[in-house]
Amino acid sequence: MTRLAAGWVALGLATAGCGGPDAKPTAAPDNHDHKDTAMKSSVSPAGEHHPGQITYIDHVENRTWTQTAAEVPTTIAWVKVDDHWKAVVQIEINGAGDRREITKYGANHVFLETTTATMGTPPAAPSQPQPVPTPMPMPTPTK
Numbered sequence: 001m002t003r004l005a006a007g008w009v010a011l012g013l014a015t016a017g018c019g020g021p022d023a024k025p026t027a028a029p030d031n032h033d034h035k036d037t038a039m040k041s042s043v044s045p046a047g048e049h050h051p052g053q054i055t056y057i058d059h060v061e062n063r064t065w066t067q068t069a070a071e072v073p074t075t076i077a078w079v080k081v082d083d084h085w086k087a088v089v090q091i092e093i094n095g096a097g098d099r100r101e102i103t104k105y106g107a108n109h110v111f112l113e114t115t116t117a118t119m120g121t122p123p124a125a126p127s128q129p130q131p132v133p134t135p136m137p138m139p140t141p142t143k
Contacts, residue, residue, distance in 0.1 A: 041073060044078045044085035045074065048087070051069075052069060053066050053068060054072065054089060054091060055091070056092075056093065057090065069087070079113050081112060088112060089105065098119040100119060101115070101116050102115045102117070
């Protein structure tokens with residue numbers, strides 16, 4: 001099964017109010033449950049608990065590292081397989097050149113999904129404008 005995972009971008013919004021020359025600035029009300037944000041991926045959308053750690057094995061750059069489920073988006077920590085959420089505990093990255101294959105595994109090295117991506121070439125540096133010589137004033141010939 002091949003799936004492309006969408007990245008999430010969070011935007012922070014600030015509000016400001018005007019109440020006259022003596023008004024003090026007020027912050028936007030904080031109705032956000034910060035405990036829930038910190039634990040966002042440690043619990044699946046169905047309420048199941050993640051074992052906690054995700055190990056990354058990058059065969060392209062020959063490095064390994066670990067992150068907690070709470071540090072990554074839900075789309076990385078969980079995979080829905082046959083209507084059941086499975087915790088991702090290992091991610092292997094393979095590839096060469098501009099091609100990458102990211103494979104996610106659950107407990108006991110059970111295959112969950114593979115995502116294949118082609119890395120685009122980085123955008124070219126903006127071309128530098130060609131310098132334009134500064135006109136030099138020419139003396140006016142006198143008679």
